Every structure is written in structure tokens, then in C-alpha cells.
Amino acid sequence: MDTDRRSFIEKSLMVTAAVNIGGLGFMSACSKKENSKGEIEEEGEKEVSPPEDLMQEHGVLKRILLIYDTCRLNIINKKSFPDEIITNSANIIRAFIEDYHEKQEENYIFPRFQKANQLTDLVQVLLLQHQAGRSVTDKILMLSKNRKRTEAENENLAELLFMFNRMYSPHEAREDTVLFPAFRKIVSKNEYDSLGEEFEKNEQKLFGKGGFEMIVDKVADLEKSSDIFDLSQFTPKL
Template identity: 55%
Template sequence: MNTHINGEQGSVSRHSRRNFIENGLKITVVSGVLGIGLLPGCKDKEKDEDEISPPEDLMREHGILNRVLLVYDHFLQMLASNEQINPQFLTDSASIIRNFIEEYHEKQEEDFLFPRFEKAHQLTDLVAVLKTQHQQGRIITDQILLLGKQPQLASASDQQKLNSLLTSFIHMYRPHEAREDTVLFPALRGIVSKHEFDSLGEDFEKREHQLFGEGGFEIFVEKVAKVEQQLGIYDLAQFTPKL
């Protein structure tokens, strides 16, 4: 009798273990399908992967700068062909530089990045040049905006001045942004702690929302796209060489 009872208990025990394993496997499969994290910190890991790092944020903002530089290139081509430039297009383009690049993007660099490199005594010569170029760029933008207030850019002196301003701006900012993307921004992780690095991203986002509300980057992507459309240079396919 005892043997029978023990046998039944062993059978029940084996049955319970089997059910436990099967139920555990089912939970694991369902959790994987639904994206439910079973381990602490899974959601935090997914959140971290979705967040944009400070260098990546600054680099994509350089994309807007680059698109305006392409617009400036087009203005130079128009001047070379003696085509009239609508002053409003000039104002719209320079306003993107003023509002997004100079008063937001460059201020982020000047307030959050440059002081940290200076404090760490790293890349200080580069930082000094970048700061000077920011100042020179704002002077050029002031003059471009001033020209844009005119009813038309008809005089030869105005066209010559605009040519010089656009050329100087492009000549300075192409190497400027390239040096930041390849030297300054990648070096940031080496001079700050992980906590400080992460908090910079929060600081960037906070200021963007203060200045532009939600989706500040997307707002200015749309603005530059509108200028490109008005100038007939929005279609990317037109830049593909025909070999």
C-alpha cells in the first residue's frame, strides 16, 4: 500500500514538474511575441536604444546646414547666369541659418560642448577656431538678411556683394562642420562621464522644446524643403549624373 501511494506521489510530482516547464515555455513565447520584458531593465534598454545621442543629434542638425549650403550654391549659379534671385528666397534661407543653426545649434555647442573641452584641456585650439567661425558666420548672415530686405537684387554691386558673402559662408562652413563631425563630436565621450553624456541629450531636447515646441528639427526640415521646392532643386534624382 505504501508502495502504491509513493508511486502515485512520484507520478504527481513528475506531472507537476512537466506542467511547470510547459507553462514556463508558454509564458516565454507569449512574452517574446508581445514584447513583454521578463527581466528588470528590459524597457530601459529598449528606451536607451531609441534615444538619439548628443553627437548624433548635432550631426543630423548639420544635415539642415548642408541643405542650406546647397541652396546657397544654387544662388551662386543663378548669379553666374545673371538670373534674378527673389529676395524672399534669400531671406527664407538665411533665416533658417539664423534661427536654427546660429541661435540654437551653435548655442548648444557654445554652452554645453566648448566649455567642457576647455575645462578638460582637450582640443582647445580647435574650439577657439570654431568659436571664431561662429562669430564670423553671424556677421555674414546679418549682411545676407540685410540684402534680402531689398525689393530686388538688381544692381551689380548688390549681386557682387551677395556673391562674396555666399562664397565666404560656404567656404568656411563646409570644413567647419566636417571637423566637428569627425574630430570634436566623437571626442565628447572621452571627456565626460556616462551620466553627464546622457544628461546632455536631455538638455538639448529641453532647449529645443523651449525654442520651437515639439518637433523642432522636423519643422526646419520642412522649411528648407519648401525653399528647395520653390527653387526647383528639391528632386534628388536631378543631381544623379548621366554617364
């Protein structure tokens, strides 16, 4: 009985210490577990799965789509705004979404569905939309860099922003709800895990360590320039 009581107290003290260190012991990126001896151990940081990684990158795309929509409304309402907002947003789309994110899908995700003969019709449409998106981005960049646009060119730019948003909203939604959930079923666990590591290596190779966070910060700056950074402004007033 004394031994059990002493073991219980020791465990309690260890758990209390784990919580109190730094004031936020259980909120770190590493989770904690108790081993067979009743000792608290830290587990390694959880790896992000390939679909989760791609869905986080979709979050960047969604925020750019909102910036595009804001700029489009400004053009329609003839409200002045810095042209650099569109140019810099399109540069992020080109570098991070089209030349990185979509290449990951095209090189690692789509071929596996084609090999498994699963969702091939969907994959074909997604590929065509990637190509169409790059063409639209070319035109957006060309027009946004022109600081002396005519009214007709402004109307064309607004239409291009609308076309891009109109395609990519359902595009990413279909990937998030149909393609990515099905991906886990067509690859082995080892292949699934190794792809997560491959994605991370590719991201660091192109953007450096913390590249995703750097891109998110750039998007946040563009949101501030567009006066849409404050999330509360989107709450409906009922």
C-alpha cells in the same frame, strides 16, 4: 518535455503577435525585449546623445548650404528666382543654427574641451568661425531684402553666399569627425546623458515640441522653391 514544448509555443505566439499588430510591430520607435519570464516588453524610446543631436542639426545646415549654392549659381548666371529663398534660408540660419545650435556648442561643448585642455586650438578656430558666420549672415540678410540690387550688389551677395559655404563645409566636417567623437571621452556618463536631456529642453523652449521636424519641413519647402528637392537629380548619369 510537455512543459518546455508549451513554453516554446507560447513564446512563439507572443512574438508573432508582436510582429503582426499594426503590420509594423518591430518598426516602432520603441524596441522590444524578452524578460526572464519569456514575455515581450517594450523599452522606452532611445534618447538621442548630445553629439548625435548636434549632427542632426548639421544636416539642416548642409541642406541650407546647398540652397545657398543654388542661389549663388542663379545670380552668376543671371537666372531669376524668388529673393525670399535667400532671405528665408538666412533666417533659418540665424534662428536655428546661429542662435540655437551654435549657442549649444558654445555653452555646453566648447567650455568642457577648454576645461579639459583638449582640442583647444580647434575650439578657438570654431568660435572665431561662429562669429564670422554671424557677420556674413547679417550682410546676406541686408542684401537679400533689397529687391532692387545693382549688379555690383548681386556680385557681392553671390560672394557672401560662397564665403559662407566655403567656411561652414569644413567647419561642420571637423566638428563631426574630430570634436564630437572626442566629447564622450572628456565627460562622465551621467553628465553625457543629462546634456542630451538639456538639449531637448532647450529646443522645445525655443521652437516648441517637434521643433526640429518643423525646421526640416521649412527647409524642404525652400528646396522645392529652388527646384532641388528631388534627390534623384543629384545622381550622376554614367
